[in-house]
Amino acid sequence: MVQIDLAxxxxxxxxxxxxxxxxxxxxxxxxxxxxxxxxxxxxxSPITVRVRGSAGYFCAGLSxxxxxxxxxxxxxxxxxxxxxxxxVVGGNAGAIAGLxxxxxxxxxxxxMGSRSGQVMKKGxxxxxxxxxxxxxxMMYGGRIxxxxxxxxxxxxxxxxxxxxxxxxIQSLGADAQVVDIAADELDNIREFLDRYDISFKGxxxxxxxxxxxxxxxxxxxxxxxxxxxHFSGDCDYWNPKIQEDIYIKSQIGRYRVRGYGGARALPHFxxxxxxxxxxxxxxxxxxxxxxxxxxxxxxxxxxxxxDLTMPVLIAPMSYGALSASTKAAIGMASTLSGIAENTxxxxxxxxxRSNAKQLVFQCLGGRLGWNIHDMNRADGLEVYISxxxxxxxxxxxxxxxVTKELAEIRGIPQGIDxxxxxxHPDILGPDDLIIKVEELREATGYRIPVSVKLGAGRxxxxxxxxxxxxxxxxxxxxxxxxxxxxxxxxxxxxxxPTIAAIRAALDALEEIGRxxxxxxxxxxxxxxxxxxxxxxxxGADAAxxxxxxIIAGGCIACMxxxxxxxxxxxxxxxxxxxxxxNVPVEAQNIHRFLESVRFxxxxxxxxxxxxxxxKLSRDDLVAxxxxxxxxxxxxxxxxxRDQEREIRxxxx
Amino acid sequence: MCGxxxxxxxxxxxxxxxxxxxxxxxxxxxxxxxxxxxxALYDAGEDDRLHMRxxxxxxxxxxxxxxxxxxxILAEHGVRxxxxxxxxxxxxxxxxxxxxxxxxxxALEHAAKVVSIGRSLEILKDVGSAHDIDKxxxxxxxxxxxxxxxxxxxxxxxxxxxxxxPFWATGFEDLAIVHNGQITNYFKMRRRLExxxxxFHTDNDSxxxxxxxxxxxxxxxxxxxxLRMSVDDLDGTFSFLVSTKDEIGYAKDRLAAKPMIMYExxxxxxxxxxxxxxxxxxxxxxxNTSEPPPGAYDTWSR
Numbered sequence: 001m002v003q004i005d006l007a008x009x010x011x012x013x014x015x016x017x018x019x020x021x022x023x024x025x026x027x028x029x030x031x032x033x034x035x036x037x038x039x040x041x042x043x044x045s046p047i048t049v050r051v052r053g054s055a056g057y058f059c060a061g062l063s064x065x066x067x068x069x070x071x072x073x074x075x076x077x078x079x080x081x082x083x084x085x086x087x088v089v090g091g092n093a094g095a096i097a098g099l100x101x102x103x104x105x106x107x108x109x110x111x112m113g114s115r116s117g118q119v120m121k122k123g124x125x126x127x128x129x130x131x132x133x134x135x136x137x138m139m140y141g142g143r144i145x146x147x148x149x150x151x152x153x154x155x156x157x158x159x160x161x162x163x164x165x166x167x168x169i170q171s172l173g174a175d176a177q178v179v180d181i182a183a184d185e186l187d188n189i190r191e192f193l194d195r196y197d198i199s200f201k202g203x204x205x206x207x208x209x210x211x212x213x214x215x216x217x218x219x220x221x222x223x224x225x226x227x228x229x230h231f232s233g234d235c236d237y238w239n240p241k242i243q244e245d246i247y248i249k250s251q252i253g254r255y256r257v258r259g260y261g262g263a264r265a266l267p268h269f270x271x272x273x274x275x276x277x278x279x280x281x282x283x284x285x286x287x288x289x290x291x292x293x294x295x296x297x298x299x300x301x302x303x304x305x306x307d308l309t310m311p312v313l314i315a316p317m318s319y320g321a322l323s324a325s326t327k328a329a330i331g332m333a334s335t336l337s338g339i340a341e342n343t344x345x346x347x348x349x350x351x352x353r354s355n356a357k358q359l360v361f362q363c364l365g366g367r368l369g370w371n372i373h374d375m376n377r378a379d380g381l382e383v384y385i386s387x388x389x390x391x392x393x394x395x396x397x398x399x400x401x402v403t404k405e406l407a408e409i410r411g412i413p414q415g416i417d418x419x420x421x422x423x424h425p426d427i428l429g430p431d432d433l434i435i436k437v438e439e440l441r442e443a444t445g446y447r448i449p450v451s452v453k454l455g456a457g458r459x460x461x462x463x464x465x466x467x468x469x470x471x472x473x474x475x476x477x478x479x480x481x482x483x484x485x486x487x488x489x490x491x492x493x494x495x496x497p498t499i500a501a502i503r504a505a506l507d508a509l510e511e512i513g514r515x516x517x518x519x520x521x522x523x524x525x526x527x528x529x530x531x532x533x534x535x536x537x538x539g540a541d542a543a544x545x546x547x548x549x550i551i552a553g554g555c556i557a558c559m560x561x562x563x564x565x566x567x568x569x570x571x572x573x574x575x576x577x578x579x580x581x582n583v584p585v586e587a588q589n590i591h592r593f594l595e596s597v598r599f600x601x602x603x604x605x606x607x608x609x610x611x612x613x614x615k616l617s618r619d620d621l622v623a624x625x626x627x628x629x630x631x632x633x634x635x636x637x638x639x640x641r642d643q644e645r646e647i648r649x650x651x652x
Numbered sequence: 653m654c655g656x657x658x659x660x661x662x663x664x665x666x667x668x669x670x671x672x673x674x675x676x677x678x679x680x681x682x683x684x685x686x687x688x689x690x691x692a693l694y695d696a697g698e699d700d701r702l703h704m705r706x707x708x709x710x711x712x713x714x715x716x717x718x719x720x721x722x723x724x725i726l727a728e729h730g731v732r733x734x735x736x737x738x739x740x741x742x743x744x745x746x747x748x749x750x751x752x753x754x755x756x757x758x759a760l761e762h763a764a765k766v767v768s769i770g771r772s773l774e775i776l777k778d779v780g781s782a783h784d785i786d787k788x789x790x791x792x793x794x795x796x797x798x799x800x801x802x803x804x805x806x807x808x809x810x811x812x813x814x815x816x817x818p819f820w821a822t823g824f825e826d827l828a829i830v831h832n833g834q835i836t837n838y839f840k841m842r843r844r845l846e847x848x849x850x851x852f853h854t855d856n857d858s859x860x861x862x863x864x865x866x867x868x869x870x871x872x873x874x875x876x877x878x879l880r881m882s883v884d885d886l887d888g889t890f891s892f893l894v895s896t897k898d899e900i901g902y903a904k905d906r907l908a909a910k911p912m913i914m915y916e917x918x919x920x921x922x923x924x925x926x927x928x929x930x931x932x933x934x935x936x937x938x939x940n941t942s943e944p945p946p947g948a949y950d951t952w953s954r
């Protein structure tokens with residue numbers, strides 16, 4: 001057994017050593033841990049790690065196959081996201097023990113803190129003492145065994161799995177019920193306890209999901225196909241959209257869920273114009289070779305940055321909302337155009353990884369499909385806090401799309417209306433977030449950038465937090481951003497517009513004297529290279545496209561992404577529909593669209609008088625409406641309206 | 653946004669190294685708040701002897717003029733200064749006074765940036781780390797019976813010394829709090845207290861907790877009972893520590909959304925956001941700690 005003394009070396013170095021010894025199959029003993037965080041994070045070798053004392057947050061987090069023995073206590077997030085392997089804790093464990101585990105066995109000899117087993121998928125979390133409040137909160141599967149008493153709201157909103165309690169249950173959570181325990185289940189528990197030398201003779205109450213809230217009580221109605229321009233409505237008062245909305249609510253008796261983006265007219269990039277004479281723009285067919293567009297994103301703390309041939313990324317969209325074929329085509333197109341793709345929620349499929357040369361892997365509150373192995377093969381990690389389409393809400397994936405295959409990669413029961421948690425179990429403030437970011441860096445050896453995705457709400461505060469929490473870059477998403485499924489009211493009315501968001505972000509950095517210290521990728525309803533150039537002028541370091549790439553790949557904008565029967569094979573998991581999607585053809589279509597974006601960026605940059613996109617400036621812009629002027633701080637000058645109207649036909 | 657720490661020595665009266673202990677504890681959780689750090693330190697105190705601290709020179713105004721104005725107000729209220737000194741961004745005065753502290757405090761608040769006024773309490777806070785504050789204010793040599801500490805990450809408000817914790821409940825001698833979390837019914841509670849004549853000097857929700865508790869104590873409610881009431885009255889996510897001349901206590905919201913962990917033995921009671929802070933007091937030793945449940949509160953007296 002090799003000894004590593006944390007009184008002598010920092011945790012970062014200790015974790016490197018633990019991994020090195022792990023690779024050689026050598027067991028490790030950690031001395032003087034003194035409740036330091038991140039001990040053993042990211043270990044993927046089947047060795048034994050003995051911690052001689054107390055460990056801090058995320059002990060054994062993001063590990064697979066190792067066996068941890070902690071003599072005393074552990075802090076929050078014990079065994080976070082652990083796959084196989086085990087942890088035995090001699091003392092107490094803090095809140096969210098067994099958070100999001102996917103197969104590990106965790107045994108706590110003392111008590112465990114609040115919300116333990118939150119969003120766990122598989123494996124066993126066993127507490128020999130008492131469990132605090134809300135154990136099994138939003139768990140999707142696996143087993144929690146509590147030999148003592150349980151606190152309030154046990155199994156709150158659990159979607160799957162079982163909780164066995166030997167002592168008293170203070171109260172049950174929403175949608176949880178007590179049922180009889182079967183003889184073989186009791187035998188299984190006894191076998192488990194024997195294996196960990198826990199002598200216990202009593203019996204258990206069994207708590208499972210009560211099945212009342214796994215699906216919406218009423219089904220989402222099929223909507224009439226209203227053309228988008230009509231849908232967004234020239235008339236904001238009584239129009240066909242409002243009429244239909246009322247009719248549907250009269251049938252379903254709740255808020256509506258739909259896909260696609262907001263359909264309400266809001267100040268956007270069309271309300272901003274270039275203040276220079278652009279009559280010659282687009283004439284030089286060689287513009288691309290004359291303008292420097294190469295951009296690196298996320299290298300500020302020494303990680304390997306994303307290397308982009310132009311300041312453009314693909315916006316995060318999930319495999320789940322989109323079909324595997326669509327994600328494959330987008331990945332291919334991103335590679336062909338030399339930019340980066342993003343997994344969105346729900347895990348990294350093989351099709352995504354093999355087709356996208358650079359792929360950012362997103363971490364969301366439900367930890368659906370999140371795991372150390374895919375983290376290790378990602379080119380960037382991204383903590384999703386919220387998205388522009390529905391800031392403050394979790395994703396929705398209605399039952400039709402939760403197929404067997406998809407349920408497996410996400411680690412959830414098949415056929416539920418999946419309403420992802422709106423917040424992370426282990427991020428309840430910027431102070432927790434910084435410890436989480438550190439965990440992700442520890443797990444991946446500080447090799448790749450860690451970014452944050454922010455839906456535009458309180459941008460002013462959020463951006464400062466992002467900077468202080470040491471993120472490598474920000475993906476900032478305005479309210480014109482789209483989604484696979486969201487509450488209609490939220491999509492239309494919550495958040496702030498994209499053009500206002502970038503202004504707020506830059507103002508916040510300036511206010512604390514930290515301008516330019518964190519890169520910002522702006523997204524949320526960007527349609528083409530012209531919008532991208534405006535975003536860059538306003539101060540974004542890069543622009544990201546989501547909906548535009550989907551449309552380039554065949555989307556007909558029917559706004560029914562949530563239904564799961566997408567006729568183009570994009571927003572569906574049904575093989576019958578998906579087979580209509582021709583991956584190589586659509587990959588070329590998306591690639592061609594991205595190349596048109598490249599040309600537009602180059603042509604406009606050149607026409608504005610620069611040879612490098614980094615020279616684009618706010619001074620090149622005016623606002624065409626008073627609203628846009630107020631939101632962006634740009635001078636109000638409607639005299640450029642005609643030029644703005646023509647620019648799309650000239651530079652394409 | 654923050655990390656908190658608190659310690660009370662059960663024995664030895666006012667002769668314990670509270671300053672040194674809190675520096676260690678805060679250094680252990682500085683990652684939770686790199687922007688500013690502060691200490692509320694208590695010694696035995698003497699009747700009618702006030703310790704006063706003010707921020708000077710943190711804005712554009714000349715510190716000499718600020719100090720002159722402070723002394724003018726002190727004189728007007730019959731406060732006899734027996735010792736005064738400049739310490740980094742603080743002006744510290746020790747004085748004899750037996751009048752109404754609340755009246756004096758409000759008068760001073762209108763003319764100066766008061767950090768703390770108390771018989772046994774002194775608050776030392778500024779921008780920087782625990783070690784930075786120690787260098788400027790000599791925290792480590794402070795001997796006493798108990799104290800609180802706080803590390804802050806500035807988010808909603810700017811990084812400035814005035815926004816650092818601990819917060820003193822203006823006008824109430826020897827009452828300080830440190831807080832990790834967010835009070836979501838801030839404006840409602842603030843308006844309620846303002847109608848009752850209390851003054852607020854920041855927009856920080858932590859100041860609200862201090863004034864809320866001071867109000868209860870003034871009505872002869874015990875600290876423990878005041879904490880029990882706070883769990884019902886305050887909305888949001890919070891773990892806060894409070895200290896008075898003789899007591900130290902904590903309260904935690906009903907969702908247990910912010911961390912807090914405690915350690916107690918025959919000599920001390922120590923509370924902190926993270927065990928790593930508690931462990932700084934006992935390097936190399938595994939501690940028998942406990943995490944209070946949601947909605948918990950408690951107090952200890954010396």
